[in-house]
Amino acid sequence: MSGAGPGGSVAPGPIGVHTRAAEGDLRARVLTAAEAMGLPLAGIGVSFALFGIFVGIAGANVPDVYYQMYRGAFGSGFSFQNTLVRAAPLMLTALCTAMPAQLGLVIIGGEGALVLGALAATIAAHALDGANAWVVLSSMALAGATVGGGWVALQGALRALRGVNETISSLLLNYIAIGIFKHLVEGPMRDPASLNKPSTRPIGEANALGAIPGTDVHWGLVYGVVACVAAYVLMRRTVFGFAAKVIGGNARAAQVSGLAVPAIVVVTCALAGAAAGVAGMVEVAAVHGTANASLIVGYGYTGILVAFLARQHPLGILPVAVLIGGIGASGGLLQRTEHLPDATVNVLQGILFIVILAGETLRGRFGALAPRAIGVPQSVRAEAKRAA
Amino acid sequence: MSGAVAGVWGLPLALVGGALRVSTPYLFVSLGECLTEKSGRVNLGQEGTLIMGAMTAYGVSYLSGSPWLGVLAAGWVGVLFGALHAWLCTLPRVNDIAVGIALMLLGIGTAFFLGKPLIQPRAARLSAFELGAWSDSAPVRAALEVTPLFLLGIAAAFAMRFFFERSRWGLVVRVVGEDADAARALGYPVGRVRFAATAAGGFLAGVGGSFLSLYYPGSWSEGLSSGQGLMAVALVIFARWDPVRCLWASLLFGGAGAVGPALQSIGILGGYHLYAMAPYVLTFVIMIITSSARRTLAGQPAELTVAR
Numbered sequence: 001m002s003g004a005g006p007g008g009s010v011a012p013g014p015i016g017v018h019t020r021a022a023e024g025d026l027r028a029r030v031l032t033a034a035e036a037m038g039l040p041l042a043g044i045g046v047s048f049a050l051f052g053i054f055v056g057i058a059g060a061n062v063p064d065v066y067y068q069m070y071r072g073a074f075g076s077g078f079s080f081q082n083t084l085v086r087a088a089p090l091m092l093t094a095l096c097t098a099m100p101a102q103l104g105l106v107i108i109g110g111e112g113a114l115v116l117g118a119l120a121a122t123i124a125a126h127a128l129d130g131a132n133a134w135v136v137l138s139s140m141a142l143a144g145a146t147v148g149g150g151w152v153a154l155q156g157a158l159r160a161l162r163g164v165n166e167t168i169s170s171l172l173l174n175y176i177a178i179g180i181f182k183h184l185v186e187g188p189m190r191d192p193a194s195l196n197k198p199s200t201r202p203i204g205e206a207n208a209l210g211a212i213p214g215t216d217v218h219w220g221l222v223y224g225v226v227a228c229v230a231a232y233v234l235m236r237r238t239v240f241g242f243a244a245k246v247i248g249g250n251a252r253a254a255q256v257s258g259l260a261v262p263a264i265v266v267v268t269c270a271l272a273g274a275a276a277g278v279a280g281m282v283e284v285a286a287v288h289g290t291a292n293a294s295l296i297v298g299y300g301y302t303g304i305l306v307a308f309l310a311r312q313h314p315l316g317i318l319p320v321a322v323l324i325g326g327i328g329a330s331g332g333l334l335q336r337t338e339h340l341p342d343a344t345v346n347v348l349q350g351i352l353f354i355v356i357l358a359g360e361t362l363r364g365r366f367g368a369l370a371p372r373a374i375g376v377p378q379s380v381r382a383e384a385k386r387a388a
Numbered sequence: 389m390s391g392a393v394a395g396v397w398g399l400p401l402a403l404v405g406g407a408l409r410v411s412t413p414y415l416f417v418s419l420g421e422c423l424t425e426k427s428g429r430v431n432l433g434q435e436g437t438l439i440m441g442a443m444t445a446y447g448v449s450y451l452s453g454s455p456w457l458g459v460l461a462a463g464w465v466g467v468l469f470g471a472l473h474a475w476l477c478t479l480p481r482v483n484d485i486a487v488g489i490a491l492m493l494l495g496i497g498t499a500f501f502l503g504k505p506l507i508q509p510r511a512a513r514l515s516a517f518e519l520g521a522w523s524d525s526a527p528v529r530a531a532l533e534v535t536p537l538f539l540l541g542i543a544a545a546f547a548m549r550f551f552f553e554r555s556r557w558g559l560v561v562r563v564v565g566e567d568a569d570a571a572r573a574l575g576y577p578v579g580r581v582r583f584a585a586t587a588a589g590g591f592l593a594g595v596g597g598s599f600l601s602l603y604y605p606g607s608w609s610e611g612l613s614s615g616q617g618l619m620a621v622a623l624v625i626f627a628r629w630d631p632v633r634c635l636w637a638s639l640l641f642g643g644a645g646a647v648g649p650a651l652q653s654i655g656i657l658g659g660y661h662l663y664a665m666a667p668y669v670l671t672f673v674i675m676i677i678t679s680s681a682r683r684t685l686a687g688q689p690a691e692l693t694v695a696r
Contacts, residue, residue, distance in 0.1 A: 058501070106485050163681040167432065167485055168622050172672045175615050179665035186661065304489060343500030350494025354476065357486055361479035 035363065040309060043359040044323070047352040054347060060338050072333035073326030079333075080326075084217045085287070087325030089114070091224030092279035093303025094310065094317045095231050096152060099272035100166070101312040102235050103265055104248040105159060109170030110276040111300025112177030113151045117144035117277025118284045119181055122189075122291040125203035125284075136207045140281050141223075148277015149270040151177065156269025160262035178296060185291055199292035209286035220282030225318060227275050232314035234271075244268055276300060302328065305353050324349070398527065398654045405531025406646020407639050408538065409604045413438065413613075414638035415541040416596030417620035418627065419548055420589035422634055424470070425624055426552065427585035428565035428691030429477060432488025434593045435617030436495020437469040441597025443503040446608040450511035455602045458511070459537065462598035463591040469495060470590020474583040492617075506608045514603045535603050537595070541635075544592070548631035561585055565689035593617065615668065622671045626678055628687035644670045 052062045073083050096110035124143035128136045155173060158164035186198040209219050235241035243264055247254040255261050283295050306324050310316030331345040417434050424431045431437075441462035449458030469491060476487045517539070520532030552558040564571045564581045571578050600616075601608045623641060627633035648663035 106483075106489075108489060158676060158679075161681060162676060162679050164675050164679040165625075167489075168618065169672060169675060171615070171618055172622065172668050172675075175668045176665055176672065179661045179668070183659060183661040187659070301493065305493065308486065308490075341501050341504040343497050343504070346493065346497025347501050348497075350490065350497045353490035353493055354472075354487070357482055357490055358476055358479060360481050363481065 036311070039359050039362060040311070040320075040356060043356045044352065046359075047348065047355045050351050050355070051348045054351070055340065055344065058340075060340060065334065065338055065340070068333050068337050069327065069330040072330030078216075079329060081216045083322060083326040083329045084221050085325075086328050087321040088218070088220035088224045089279040089283055089299045090303050090306050090321040090325055091221075091228055091317055092275045092282070093300050094306035094321060095227055095303075095314065096148075096272045096276035096300070097304045097307035098310065098312040098314060098317060099231055099235060099268050099275075100152075100156065100265075101307065102241070102244045102248050103268055104251065105156070105265070105269075106167045107152060107155060107170045107269065107272065108167060108304050109152050109155055109173050109273070109300070110279075110303045111296070111298065112170070112174035113148035113273040113276035114280040114283070114300050115174075115177045115181045115296060116151055116280070117148035118280030118291050118295050119184060120144050120147035120277070121281035121284050122200050122203060125207055126201060129204070133206050136203075137209060137285060140203075140207075140285055141278055144277040144281030145274035146277070148280065149272075149274035152273025152276070153266050153270035156265045157262070160265040174300065181291070181296070182293070185293070189291075191290070194290075194292070197292055197294075199290045202290045203284065205289075207285065208289060209282060218282070218286035220279075220286050223278055223282060224321070227278070228314045228317050231271070231275070235314060240264070240267075276303070279303075302349065305349050308353060309356050399650055401527050401531045402650035402653045403643055403646050405527075405533075406650050407643035408531070408534050409642070410645040411638040411642025412535065412538045412541055412599045412603075413596040413616050414620050414623060414641045415538070415545065415635060416599070417593045417617050418623045418634040418638055419541070419544055419631055420466070420470075420592030420596070421621050421624045422589075422627070422629055422631055423548065423561070423592070424586045424589035425692055426565045426629060426689055427561050427582045428568060428689050429474070429484050429582055429586055430488060430621070430692060431470065431473050431491075431586055431589060432485060432618065432621060433469060433473050433491030433495060434488075434589070434621060435613065435615065436492040436499075437466045437590050437593040438495075438597040438600070438617035439499040439613050440465050440469060440495045441594030442601040442612050443499040443506065443597075443608060444594070445598030446506050446511050446601035447503070449513075449602055450506065450509050453512050455512045455514045458602055459514070459595055459598040462594040464594070466590035466592065466594020466597070467587045468590070469594070470587040471583065473590070474586035477586075478579050478583070500610050503608055503610070507610075510607070511602070513606050514599075516603070535599065537599050537603065541638075545631045545635040552631070562689070565691050568691055593620075596620075619667055619671045622675055625688075626671075626674045629689065630687060641667050641670065 048066070052066065055065050056062045072079055074080050093110035093114055096113055097107055100107040120143040121140035124139045125136055128139055151173065152170070155164075155166050155170045158169055159166040185200055189200045190198050191201040211218050212222065235244060243254070243259050246257070246259060247261055247264060251261060279299060280295065283299075284291055288294055302324060306317055306320050309324070310320040327345050327348060331342060334340045334344050335342055417438055421431060421434055444465045445455075445458035445462035447458075448461040449455045452458070473484075473487055473491055476482055477484045514535050514537060516533045516535050518529060518533055520529035523529055523532075550558075552562060560571070560576050561581055563574065564576060564578050564585075568578045571581075596617075597613070600612050605612065619641060620638075623637045624634060627637045644666040647666045648660055651657075651663055652660065
């Protein structure tokens with residue numbers, strides 16, 4: 001996976017670049033950035049058009065559907081905050097796909113790591129019943145990160161040491177994780193007071209992860225943003241990240257040049273899984289207050305879409321998670337006002353995914369946008385690549 | 389007499405019956421995936437195709453009253469999804485694994501969207517052959533009830549092995565999957581062969597989906613498939629890309645999938661979710677055992693990205 005332009009959609013402005021780059025360099029950078037942002041934006045436009053055709057054929061009033069989606073996602077302060085609440089876990093689960101992608105791995109095990117992270121966080125909260133809320137919340141986050149991290153690290157280790165295909169194993173482990181979750185929540189860990197919906201004992205009001213002051217958005221959003229920024233710094237600005245990128249380019253060459261490939265793979269996967277595990281902890285601590293099947297709503301799978309849409313760029317994940325979170329948030333309104341099925345947003349997500357992947361083929365194909373055009377020296381191309 | 393039979397043989401009978409019932413979708417999807425992978429592509433979207441097939445078959449059977457029309461329609465929806473996958477993969481820089489994930493999500497979303505009105509009504513189901521008619525024991529008869537679809541699947545497995553080993557076109561598919569450059573040099577249209585193999589593979593996966601909604605469990609719901617399409621992909625690796633071995637592997641997976649219901653049928657209800665995990669755990673363990681970091685697997689098409 002070669003990355004986006006300089007910083008993707010959240011690149012340092014061209015003015016900042018100008019001070020330290022030559023004219024040709026600037027041009028190349030701006031064009032690469034324009035392409036890196038323009039293609040996904042065009043893809044989003046095309047996807048919405050195709051989606052409109054789809055719901056139109058299904059008998060819906062298309063302009064009304066678009067309007068309700070906007071209203072449900074960004075139309076009011078309330079709906080925008082709802083969007084951000086949904087974006088928070090998506091940022092974390094997207095990292096679960098995006099970080100291993102730097103190594104050339106396609107890991108789609110975010111759902112399993114989220115579910116088990118939620119379970120571990122709940123167990124931690126129960127074990128520390130009555131302790132200071134800070135202690136409880138930190139332990140919950142740590143437990144979620146450890147279990148989620150271990151779960152995905154296993155996938156990475158099997159890939160690095162035994163050549164087990166990580167895509168299939170991660171997806172299988174999602175089902176196994178959900179099985180373990182359901183067994184414990186409906187069996188040994190079930191709160192007898194939860195009648196219709198098997199749940200664990202609540203973690204307690206005192207231990208709830210609260211809202212960011214002045215908003216209704218919980219602190220999980222801050223976790224998500226911090227994790228994405230940290231992942232960006234680690235994968236794009238450190239020696240470790242550089243080593244990961246070398247492995248992603250050519251694992252055999254990396255091995256020959258003395259990099260500890262299995263160790264780097266396992267550590268990256270552990271961090272990726274830790275992010276998804278924290279997403280599970282956030283859902284328990286901030287949203288549900290207990291572990292039950294309401295947690296399994298596909299944040300892990302939607303995170304894959306977010307990662308691909310952001311072209312696996314850790315900072316690109318931030319705006320994309322807000323967009324996809326908004327689409328998810330509008331689902332309820334579409335059901336109520338347009339009488340469309342709840343799977344409507346899944347259809348749009350599927351279309352988006354396919355259009356974005358197909359759009360990859362157009363990269364570097366636009367004459368005006370191609371940084372490879374005549375007159376751009378080799379060094380600039382290398383620079384643009386390195387910045388990516 | 390029949391009570392005694394059920395007492396001693398209850399569990400094994402339920403397992404055999406379950407294996408015969410549950411294995412059919414695995415069989416069709418794995419045969420389809422085997423064909424696709426022999427041509428050098430991986431289609432992870434088979435899970436989406438399976439669910440689209442299940443929904444389509446149920447809808448068509450409900451509207452037309454003919455379950456076999458439903459099976460056919462499911463197959464053609466599978467062709468559509470396979471063709472979409474094949475076409476997307478011909479675009480430069482588009483990765484077949486990623487397209488598969490995308491098609492899986494699209495297929496599931498579309499099936500749930502279009503299938504919403506189908507949750508309530510009852511569609512005409514496929515009828516079954518009673519291979520156990522000789523027995524006067526009800527559990528034996530129940531266990532040996534099989535659909536014509538299952539028998540068709542067995543026939544397809546042997547036919548496909550014949551196709552790969554004895555026919556000219558089968559050889560062409562294998563050449564394309566082993567070495568695309570060599571195939572091109574020999575003048576074979578690599579892109580078109582892969583397109584045909586992926587579309588035909590989609591047909592089989594769609595038919596597999598029709599079994600889910602029209603025979604067992606035999607109705608349309610959103611919880612109908614839970615990863616069978618995906619396990620079938622792993623199953624092909626386990627079967628070393630051999631159609632007949634896909635049949636044996638499907639029976640094994642079907643048996644594993646039947647553990648939970650079989651235990652339930654003899655009154656063991658606790659830990660249901662753990663028993664339900666059996667096929668996933670089996671797949672996972674088999675993948676670990678059969679993979680190797682050092683050598684490529686015997687029988688693996690060399691163009692395949694699944695084991696880069």
